[in-house]
Amino acid sequence: MTPPKPKTKTSTKMRTSVLSASVTTVFLLAGSVAGGMYLVGRWSDPGPGPVASVSSAAASPAPGPPAPVVTSEEPEVDLDAELAAAVAPLAGDSGVSVAVLDSAVGAGAVYGNGTYATASIVKVDILAALLLRAQDQERELTAYERSRSVTMIENSDNDAATALLRTIGGTTGLDAANSRFGLVGTTAAAAWGLTRTTAADQLVLLKTVFGTHSKLTEDSRAYLQGLMRNVAADQHWGVSAAGSDWALKNGWMPRSATGLWDINSIGRVKSNGHTYLVAVLSTGQQTMATGIERVESVAKAAVGVLDGAR
Numbered sequence: 001m002t003p004p005k006p007k008t009k010t011s012t013k014m015r016t017s018v019l020s021a022s023v024t025t026v027f028l029l030a031g032s033v034a035g036g037m038y039l040v041g042r043w044s045d046p047g048p049g050p051v052a053s054v055s056s057a058a059a060s061p062a063p064g065p066p067a068p069v070v071t072s073e074e075p076e077v078d079l080d081a082e083l084a085a086a087v088a089p090l091a092g093d094s095g096v097s098v099a100v101l102d103s104a105v106g107a108g109a110v111y112g113n114g115t116y117a118t119a120s121i122v123k124v125d126i127l128a129a130l131l132l133r134a135q136d137q138e139r140e141l142t143a144y145e146r147s148r149s150v151t152m153i154e155n156s157d158n159d160a161a162t163a164l165l166r167t168i169g170g171t172t173g174l175d176a177a178n179s180r181f182g183l184v185g186t187t188a189a190a191a192w193g194l195t196r197t198t199a200a201d202q203l204v205l206l207k208t209v210f211g212t213h214s215k216l217t218e219d220s221r222a223y224l225q226g227l228m229r230n231v232a233a234d235q236h237w238g239v240s241a242a243g244s245d246w247a248l249k250n251g252w253m254p255r256s257a258t259g260l261w262d263i264n265s266i267g268r269v270k271s272n273g274h275t276y277l278v279a280v281l282s283t284g285q286q287t288m289a290t291g292i293e294r295v296e297s298v299a300k301a302a303v304g305v306l307d308g309a310r
Contacts, residue, residue, distance in 0.1 A: 238265025
């Protein structure tokens with residue numbers, strides 16, 4: 001725009017249980033000397049039929065030799081800490097925040113909790129709000145709305161963004177849609193590039209666009225995803241550096257007061273057979289080129305942390 005082979009434990013911020021449809025695994029835990037928990041055994045559901053009871057560690061043992069106890073001292077991994085260790089050295093003297101999620105298993109992490117100006121990544125938010133509005137009205141987008149949506153996302157056209165922000169009811173309409181999407185740290189601005197947001201909120205927005213538990217219908221999500229896969233060639237940078245089969249939207253904005261750049265990138269990438277949602281926000285970049293390089297290195301580091309945690 002010109003205007004974390006060890007078992008992992010995700011952070012408390014983004015912990016998700018992964019359930020199997022056919023096998024249920026129960027872990028029996030005991031307290032360690034340090035007060036933590038360690039794996040002492042597991043039991044798996046054999047499938048349909050009678051289920052044997054599982055006795056507690058305090059129960060009397062059955063006659064005969066005691067059964068061996070399987071212990072594990074595999075380390076727990078704090079993904080937020082791993083992400084911080086990977087990203088902090090890359091930030092330099094600029095402001096950087098990143099959020100990343102393995103969309104299949106729900107493992108994720110966030111580095112940084114500050115708010116940043118969106119620049120053009122807000123255009124994804126504006127289109128999501130427009131699609132939600134059309135759903136509420138039980139209608140398709142008009143030809144005009146589709147035309148404006150294409151140029152807004154694929155070409156990052158600013159006039160189209162201004163027009164569609166007006167269509168959804170301005171800042172009031174965008175804030176209302178974001179409340180429904182679950183964005184709790186985003187505040188719309190009439191000068192839409194100055195909308196304030198967090199990396200964690202942008203991850204929520206990406207889940208709205210790419211996840212199945214969404215306020216947007218399958219058709220609406222497919223439409224927006226398609227545009228994000230087809231951005232103009234000069235915008236093939238950002239989170240796309242972290243994997244393949246990407247879909248993204250970037251934002252770039254020089255600040256008149258400082259001469260420094262805000263460089264942001266949000267989207268979906270695939271790496272080593274997993275699909276990741278990634279949002280990188282930054283401010284205080286010396287140039288657009290150095291800002292892009294930093295955002296790409298942060299995106300690759302974030303995906304690398306989750307790749308390495310499996």
